[in-house]
Amino acid sequence: MKRVVLGLGTNLGDRRENLRAALAALSHLPKTEVESVSSVWQTAPFDVPDEQQDYWNICVLLKTELSPSAVLGACLGIEAAMGRVREIYHGARCMDLDVLLYEGFTQREKELNVPHPGILERAFVLFPLLELFPEKNAFGFDFADAPGFKDGDDVQRVGAAKEILN
Numbered sequence: 001m002k003r004v005v006l007g008l009g010t011n012l013g014d015r016r017e018n019l020r021a022a023l024a025a026l027s028h029l030p031k032t033e034v035e036s037v038s039s040v041w042q043t044a045p046f047d048v049p050d051e052q053q054d055y056w057n058i059c060v061l062l063k064t065e066l067s068p069s070a071v072l073g074a075c076l077g078i079e080a081a082m083g084r085v086r087e088i089y090h091g092a093r094c095m096d097l098d099v100l101l102y103e104g105f106t107q108r109e110k111e112l113n114v115p116h117p118g119i120l121e122r123a124f125v126l127f128p129l130l131e132l133f134p135e136k137n138a139f140g141f142d143f144a145d146a147p148g149f150k151d152g153d154d155v156q157r158v159g160a161a162k163e164i165l166n
């Protein structure tokens with residue numbers, strides 16, 4: 001089993017229901033277990049082209065026997081099943097699933113770029129990620145001093161996933 005970290009974000013429609021639906025779908029993936037889920041973080045839209053609602057972001061740690069490309073395929077499938085439409089670059093979306101980290105795997109391709117190149121720059125990823133890995137982690141990343149924490153004023157903890165998403 002490999003450990004995989006996904007980043008989820010939603011800022012269109014009912015953000016609570018969207019995160020619930022995505023987590024339910026992840027829990028039904030074959031050969032995969034959801035090991036832990038970060039708190040829900042409300043974050044100002046970062047690097048977007050228009051006026052948008054705040055995001056709700058979480059990170060999810062999975063254990064899986066799926067390959068990196070199968071995990072990506074599952075993420076894209078969940079986005080599609082939830083009705084995601086891609087029109088504008090970084091437009092508002094009901095669900096975005098990013099493969100942030102996959103244990104023992106690095107690939108720099110447009111179709112699958114892992115570790116995700118934005119991790120250290122994005123407060124909306126760093127806050128939930130640091131909750132999953134408060135100390136050392138198996139991915140060789142030191143999140144604690146990442147530059148993205150400078151945007152921490154725009155990040156608010158909504159609550160534990162257990163409370164908010166049950």
Ligand SMILES: Nc1ncnc2c1ncn2[C@@H]1O[C@H](COP(=O)(O)OP(=O)(O)OP(=O)(O)O)[C@@H](O)[C@H]1O
Pocket residue numbers: 072075086089090096097098099100109110111112113114115116118
């Ligand atoms: N690590 C990754 N996780 C998810 N998708 C990836 C990854 N690396 C490359 N991709 C590719 O990116 C495409 C998804 O782009 P999408 O429109 O969701 O980008 P975005 O989420 O808006 O931007 P960003 O990647 O900056 O967060 C997918 O078709 C996928 O093939």
Ligand SMILES: Nc1nc2c(c(=O)[nH]1)N=C(CO)CN2
Pocket residue numbers: 008009010043044045046047048055057090096124
């Ligand atoms: N706060 C926040 N901003 C974003 C997010 C996101 O998940 N949260 N996702 C983006 C494109 O993937 C662009 N900007």
